Amino acid sequence: MIACLRLFTALCLAALLAACASSPSSSLGELPRTPDASIEQLLQQAAQSKDPEKAALLRLNAADLAYRQGNAGQSAQILQQVPVEQLKPGPQVFASTLAAELALARNQPKAALTALSHPSLQHLAQLPVEQQVRTGTVHARALEADGQTLAAARARIFIAPMLEGEAAGKNHEAIWTLIASLPTDQLQPTSTDDLGGWMSLALAVKSAGTLEQQQAAIDNWRAQNPKHPAAIQLPLPLSKLKELASQPLGKIALLLPQEGPLASVGKALREGFMAAHYQAQQAGQQPPAIEFYDSSRLTSLDDFYRKAQADGVQLVVGPLEKPLVKQLSARPQLPITTLALNYSEGEQGPAQLYQFGLAAEDEAREVSRRARADGLHRAAIMVPKGEWGDRVMRAFSQDWQANGGSIVATERVDQPVQLAQQIADMFQLRQSEGRAKSLQSTVGGQVAAQPSRRQDIEFIFLAATPQQAQQIKPTLNFQYAGDVPVYATSHVFSASGDQNQYNDMNGVRFCETPWLLDANDPLRRQVTAQWPQAGGSLGRLYAMGVDAYRLAPRLGQLKALPESRIEGQSGSLGMTQNQRVVRQLPWAQFVNGQVQRLPDTQR
Template sequence: MIACLRLLSALCLAALLAACASSPSSSLGELPRTPDASIEQLLEQATQSKTPEKAALLRLSAADLAYRQGNAGQSAQILQQVPMEQLKPGQQIFASTLSAELAMTRNQPKAALTALSHPSLQHLSEMPVEQQVRTGTVRARALEAYGQTLAAAKERIFIAPLLENDAAAKNHEAIWSLIASLPTDQLQPTSTDDLGGWLSLAQAVKTAGTLEQQQAAIDHWREQNPKHPAALQLPTPLVKLKELASQPLSKIALLLPQSGQLAAVAKALREGFMAAHYQAQQAGQTPPSIQFYDSASLTSMDEFYRKAQADGVQLVIGPLEKPLVKQISTRPQLPITTLALNYSEGEQGPPQLFQFGLAPEDEAREVSRRARADGLHRAAAMVPKGEWGDRVLKAFSQDWQANGGTIVAIERVDQPVQLAQQIADMFQLRQSEGRAKSLQSTVGTTVAAQPSRRQDIEFIFLASTPQQAQQIKPTLNFQYAGDVPVYATSSVFSASGDQNQYNDMGGIRFCETPWLLDANDPLRKQVTAQWPQAGGSLGRLYAMGADAYRLAPRLGQLKTLPDSRIEGLSGSLAVSPTQRVQRQLPWAEFVNGQVQRLPDTQR
């Protein structure tokens, strides 16, 4: 009786599989389709199967079913039991695609792309549309995760005609997201096909400055490409840009303290802000009117917002004081869009809040980016003892290690008298000297040995004061490590113009604001003629003030187009998903007491 039931079960399962299978051609073989059976039933049927080919197909069905049910671990275990050589080409494509999908659940895009390089994939165009879409989608995801953005976009453009309804709409938006994230120098269309159209659209949007110019560029592109998919259905971010362009900014509140500890900082920010405002007027633009408010005399932020609303303010720039920024960042909503000139502790604030500041963490991440671009992988770090040094080190470490870098040594700098010992410890020089002494004791004669340092440190991440940097670089030279590159934050640069101060820092590379590296910038020349202190370290604040003005009308634009940037005077500016303005900075190097600008690398 049991044997009869098993036979009946086997016949039912075989019928189900046959009903659900698809045969693209006899040479490629039938594909598994998820049958109305459990994973356990499929696996049991596989063990009872009379042919290895049928057993392999049943296990492939079970592995696919486990994946569809969200059990990637079980799916991978079952798939390992499927011998690829016993599958026909169509089934190999199916198995390779499933293997790639499982690799992506483990965040292993390289393994996914390896799976999709199986020779059977040359027959993909002969497969059913559903399989072509499934394979193309996981390949696009893997390419994107592996940093091959343009290739991922090409893959999505290829499968676009095969999609319908919601899947087509999602793929359409994904294509734009990928194309829009490409740097401008990669947006050079070389053809008039769909890819060329996408590239020319992104190029038109990115090279236009204001919202109005962007809107005109989009309209012109649509006229030239009326049958392109993006002309027929404008991507959602570009639709939002059109809405933003219809809401011009006419009145800004500048909320800064006019007295107290931060008054001098606020003065520099205000003067930089207004300098940019007057420059816009001189260029023939119609800038928004500015209303000044004193944050030092506020009794409450609620009262300020009520007054600002009554005054017709559309955007608030400020506050500067961290307690006030913290206060508004914890609210669920703000009555007016606000660009705070400092950062709160938490990551995400209300949707109306943007945050902008000269965060040293941005510079630490910039060091990480530049060192990667220069082909480096193993770092040592030197930071000051204390809370500031810990913050900067944390930002560098997180970005560096998240991108595959290794930190092999860390020293926290404090007292100058300890510096030589710290550097010796970092490079393990004392161990080298100890080995020389041990050898001398063993052989009984004097051994001439120059201490050797460890060789696995490719560069040093340095965040320090100018005075500390003046001591660190000569000490590195003395301790046989003068050839190790040093990448530093702007904290090493005093911008004093004192060549004697820079003589001992030769070879240190550092990131810095464009304001301090480009003395010929028209706005900087105007400002320093009136306020000479803007040419020194205070210039960073003047640059931030000017950039706050330039950001004001474009916050919505940067939020809507997350991969777009403003080339500002405090850095190349973008808005993160948490609505913090993030800076990327140009680079310079101390050479013979002079500051020399370094060529930019691709971001």
């Protein structure tokens, strides 16, 4: 028995020695350790060392210490002095990881990914867990910054089993944030591994409509995937949804003007809101009670909120008037959660205030998104003179340039008689005509020269009324620019039903509310049968009223799931961090006087 035990001990010792012989320290090289010395001392030791490998490791250690102390510039300078290619694979992985971290600090994700493509990375799995986690984390961050959301989620799922404590929790939440931000068509799980489970959870949550349906979908998913990390520890936003689902909305105050200059707008919003309410009743739901308040007779917001609280109101929808919304936005807090039907000028209001409206700025950003999706890069802008045109142009320009587009010309439209000259200036046609005249004088005779326009304008962003657009498109044709695509906001479309109005706008593309583009929607058909004006330009306000009703119980849901959307009648609705509801819209174009719906693109 003792002989057998000695033999077993000898075999274990031999195996241990063999493992040591092939350990990272011998075959892959030593990794830099947390130093006891300062950056200056490490660099001094490196300068005095007669061993090139040891000197390189000391400098690598100094570069890492500088990065950890928040001095990325010094770290990069020291790293440049390290002969990385002369190191063993382990330190090469360390150096490549640090280089990637420094690239991200400079907001250069592609450079970070290039650093992480070093051949030494194939040995990563043989290195200590701490290094695998560090490299995997920066890889995930670089992929996310580069827009490779699914790949970033994969990278975080890979390192998840190696993490503990707070780091594990943060990584867990980051995985959900990434997966939840994917569009629905990418959430098609093809496997039963952890990634497939995350995707099926996100798909279940996004496919459900109401909070109650989402909660049921989450509970069902957890029952089917009891061992999945997200079932064991539900991501924080989904835990918040559970809390929201346990607090049903019982009574809403609808605060809209019934008199004065905004009475017709208030009426359209109210009728759209109530149409959605009656539809919910017909569908067998138990919608909240609605209490009406007249904002045109409001003398004090404090008095209104006191009365609303006494009436048992849990949510206020309104007001519409911009001065009132501005007052609400300036307050530190509100006694009742409020969905204002307009936007204030400030960026951030109290935590209880949400804002929703038909902002022209949303449409300008939508034009920017669509043009990018269509592969365009260089824009010209035509907007009306005045404050409204300036706001729309600013929203488009900021979004377009922030995403790499360029603006090569701008014109502010005012008097129709100046239109031809403005378009000629935009396309530099007068310069072309001048060159032709110069050539004629040089050769001393007639030269057959058709004016040529500048070729660097790929499309025109147009914000204009139907009457202005009817003049602009034919003028473009006349000025040899009829082939330049025009992308417009919904303002070019009057929804009057008069086809002759659009004959001169052939080919103009514009974004529009689903309400006005889908005449067969069941709710729209019901509403227009009772209120025919809802089929015209007022239809946008009816659509907004419908969406205000549908948003009311789901504000907390949009806040808890920032990447989720509600497919509404005024657009696809999402929420910004400062609690503003923003819209993305479908697209159409004029074809021989008819409105033709365009296929959607990736959002």
